[in-house]
């Protein structure tokens with residue numbers, strides 16, 4: 537059985553809505569069970585924690601609750617996924633420029649009524665670019681979390697079909713829903729609109745779909761936030777950038793940012809040996825945030841499965857190097 541202290545902490549962190557520390561304590565319980573030789577219980581706890589984590593970070597796929605709103609347009613169900621994110625900006629490690637831009641967006645959104653009095657509109661049409669695993673998708677969730685809005689993730693594979701007319705009509709459907717369902721609308725990896733050649737469109741048709749998307753963005757007058765994200769900005773025509781209020785570039789993390797990411801993910805645990813995050817971070821230069829988070833999780837798993845209560849620096853280095 538878990539020590540009373542650990543149960544008290546669990547309840548406390550649950551009450552405070554502090555997911556990170558809640559999982560950390562739960563992991564510690566799993567670790568101490570493993571150390572006592574209760575491997576099955578430890579395994580079971582570990583998989584429960586992982587399931588809980590993924591459910592919550594997927595942030596309550598709440599399709600049922602939103603169906604009433606979306607019911608009149610049944611077609612939307614196949615092209616939009618709705619989530620209610622809990623994460624906040626502080627859950628992300630961000631480059632100073634990116635974080636300044638995002639804070640400005642939040643501030644303007646929070647004060648949209650004041651801006652409106654002066655005939656001004658808050659920034660809300662955003663293009664996020666940069667390599668994979670650097671926080672573009674996470675940003676859509678964090679903005680929604682900060683503003684208490686749902687995030688609608690557009691399933692582009694559901695939108696783009698063999699028939700150009702149908703694709704354009706589906707896009708229209710999404711934009712039509714924005715005024716009455718305020719939220720963060722994420723067109724993730726939207727450059728894929730341009731790469732559906734296999735579906736039999738010619739280059740001209742693809743261009744027209746992409747164009748229709750951009751015209752919709754330009755015309756939109758709702759108070760929803762529209763985010764287009766792409767890993768391949770070089771695929772995009774520069775002229776397109778001006779249709780957005782903000783173009784935000786997500787760089788790979790620097791050594792300092794890597795060190796902060798490692799610390800954020802591992803600081804709840806002790807290391808067997810002394811750890812210098814900045815030193816370790818040097819090994820990970822070139823990795824993206826996603827790799828670093830996963831390497832941290834691998835290190836925690838090694839600890840738990842090894843029946844130890846402390847992390848091993850060697851495991852961390854190995855996990856980071858494996859992802860290079």
Ligand SMILES: Nc1ncnc2c1ncn2[C@@H]1O[C@H](COP(=O)(O)OP(=O)(O)O)[C@@H](O)[C@H]1O
Pocket residue numbers: 627628629630667668669670671672673674675786797825826827829
């Ligand atoms: N800036 C960041 N700060 C903290 N964690 C991050 C950051 N960027 C990415 N991650 C981690 O990597 C995962 C994948 O990131 P994601 O937002 O999907 O990247 P992208 O959309 O840029 O490919 C996130 O769920 C998170 O765990």
Ligand SMILES: [Mg+2]
Pocket residue numbers: 669672673674724725765
């Ligand atoms: Mg993404």
